[in-house]
Amino acid sequence: MSIVVVGSVALDSVETPFGKVENALGGSATYFSVAASFFTSEIKLVGIVGDDFPQEHVDFLRSRGVDLAGLERVSGKTFYWSGRYGHNLNVAETLSTELNVFEKFAPKLPEIYRNTDYVFLANINPELQMDVLKQVGDTKLVVCDTMNLWISDRKMELLDTIKHVDIFVLNDAEARQLTGESNLNKAAKKILDYGPHRVIIKKGEHGAVTFTRTSYFSSPAYPLDHISDPTGAGDTFAGGFLGYLASTDDLSETNVRKAIVYGTVMASFNVQDFSLDRQRSLTKAEIEARFAEMRAITQF
């Protein structure tokens, strides 16, 4: 089953205590697509880049089977983000955000994208997310992400958008910020009242939890001795999650739980190197082995 993903395609400069990269491949749609490509070959990306976007990145995305018919290329510079992480690696300090061509981004879905079963609205302005929803026909599952900026600056628009999504994915700080509830259970229940059928709350090194009105599931993170660069972990999680779901086309509670664990596994690989570099050499066998380990470390 195909997935349409709308989000950013970017060039990132990132510094952590363990190294740095400059103008490396980044962006929410990029991380999502590459992670999902390990599970399904039908990923249709909607995004925008400038004329400085290196051909090698286009080639890499194509080599992963990502459909780039929806990737606009316009004159100007590609979205650029630079940030730094300290020793705790939980919070990025943004050094600069240059929206560049992304500022004028108005997602237009190619005709062949409009008939899709799965949609991922990566972290962009909720008004644009809504525009995308208006362009797709009947879907099986719409998953939506966001960030603190939209919660503070576009809260009404965000609440409007998530009324129309099936699964809302955000991190624990964002869930607390959006609902004003410090207790995560209460925050989750409030979010379900806003409309989504399911909420997934990412907790970084503490794993992820998911709530519906009748179910609850908690997955730990995969234990790692070393994290090189946490950039893109959330989008990689979403890519593994929705990639697995779309490939199995099974939305049962049991399968959604497996999808969350696959998302966790993909994120755990991605943070072991800078940019998407770990995913460049990753194999399906490595993913399956780590999935099996997740079972082993949670069983009692």
Added chain:
Amino acid sequence: MSIVVVGSVALDSVETPFGKVENALGGSATYFSVAASFFTSEIKLVGIVGDDFPQEHVDFLRSRGVDLAGLERVSGKTFYWSGRYGHNLNVAETLSTELNVFEKFAPKLPEIYRNTDYVFLANINPELQMDVLKQVGDTKLVVCDTMNLWISDRKMELLDTIKHVDIFVLNDAEARQLTGESNLNKAAKKILDYGPHRVIIKKGEHGAVTFTRTSYFSSPAYPLDHISDPTGAGDTFAGGFLGYLASTDDLSETNVRKAIVYGTVMASFNVQDFSLDRQRSLTKAEIEARFAEMRAITQF
């Protein structure tokens, strides 16, 4: 199998956004003993109280089957702690600590206590923990807790003590403080190098993890919409953990994992009311039902 527990027996005044209690029953040995008493009837407490310690608390501990032959009663006032929690409930603000008779505490094990298989060294000065170890004969399992104060003020003595314990239990902040490692996996491995066969790291609302040189297990916390008072959660966890282990007398990896989940369940009940009040009405059936829920929310 019998458990000897050495720790504080206290009177606590606690205020949270959800209420307050004054001079309520508290102390690490108390929380531990009551939680363990749901699993085994052979709990031998070593502690000290003043002549102000209410008879009703003695009666309550006796009603739970706790052996109080090792509870010294001396003239003076009982150890008193008062604290306050804000809305996030993760960190207590200590308003006052009055050691009182606890200042002169020199644990003396009654003759009948010296032959025991299981020992819990609750959070007290590590030199006193070591004194206790010298008084017991051959044991099957020694479990030890600590706190930030001993890590900062008695680090050498603490490292000396944990050389002689089988399982070291501490929270994530303490593990980082003790080892200087921000990565919890690395912190755990360093702690294993100090001597214990196993380390259990409590992460509050994020559950608990345990490491040996060859195994890793992660348990979530039981999801709660409301927490009244987090005081004693760690000691209650330890009581459920060691109470279950001693009652089954099975130290296999599988059984240790079950014990961690029983500890998690006991702690989750305890924080639902002030002091040990929730445990006063708790039933074995409620414990088993929540244990079954823990299985349901972690399976995939």
